[in-house]
Amino acid sequence: MTWTSYWIEHQVFGTNPATGLPHPTSYHVINVLLHATASLLLWRVLVQLGVPGAWLAASVFAVHPVNVESVAWITQRKNVLAMVFYLVAMWQFLGFEQTSRRSRYLAAVVAFLLGMLSKGAIVAMPMLLLVLAWWRRGQVTRTDLVRTLPFWVVSIVMSGVEIWFQQVRAIGDETIRQADLAERVMASGPIAWFYLQKSLVPLDLAFVYPLWQFDTSKGCSGCRWRRACQCWLS
Structure with a gap:
């Protein structure tokens, strides 16, 4: 998804005629817009969870230097893009629990898949969904396990693909350094x-x-x- 977003921007904004290189400003602007979207989504998710001070927490997230670092670094588009899809998935899943609308459940699964295609760091989302179920209701039911099953499938399959890819070929012909157990x-x-x-x-x-x-x-x-x-x- 990350490289697809770069390709779309390149098709839309083209290159600088003077240098023949892409316009860096457009990539920075898109990163900022994605991060702003993620901050708003975080606020909505925290409101759904009934967390006090949701707006303050989202504001801190928006300006925190660790997050801003990824926004400023064009090649870290994968971080901000994955966060947007991750929070969309959380927002839609919590909305499904409130409304029982299957369209929201499907949107949550698709968003999680797109997030995993952006960066595998969000792999633990299925476990987080179970933790949230326990936190909100005091137990994890069979229904909770069934609802998270598609997320586990996406998580396991995409993790296997990413591990294979990084072990075999990560960037061009460069192989990622392997660490033992x-x-x-x-x-x-x-x-x-x-x-x-x-x-x-x-x-x-x-x-x-x-x-x-x-x-x-x-x-x-x-x-x-x-x-x-x-x-x-x-």
Whole structure:
């Protein structure tokens, strides 16, 4: 979807005759409009959920430096585009629960699919829908599970496609660096705290952060020592 949006803009706005390159202003304007749309959609979703201060939360989302960073970076169109589709899916799904209109349910599934085609970061939406069901009603019913089934199908299939694509060919003939399971496990904790810190204290932001290095041999050594101590104590 991201590259399709670029293609549409190129067809509409063309190129600068002086340079032969696309007009960067048009891409920035579209990013801003998409982000503004996402902010309004977030407000609507929070209102549907009955969250106090929905307008304030949406306003903070609109001007937060971490979000603005993606808006300013033309090549991060995938972030703002995926967020729009993600929030449309949430809005329509919550609307379906209120009205039981099948058209809204279908719109939610299609929007989620388009969002996954934009960026796979929204893959956890089916789980979020179940969490919201539990939060609002105190339980997750069989009906809730059935309603989220199409979202799980889209999530699993598109995740498999994206993993295959990134492992085989991501950008031209460049292959994405592969990390083993130990590296992924060791990175999961620091990554969560890193982005939480950036959300609360958005300082020293960068378009691309240095790749973290983890010494998995030390982690394995530590596991061996713990097992040895457990055996000795037993």
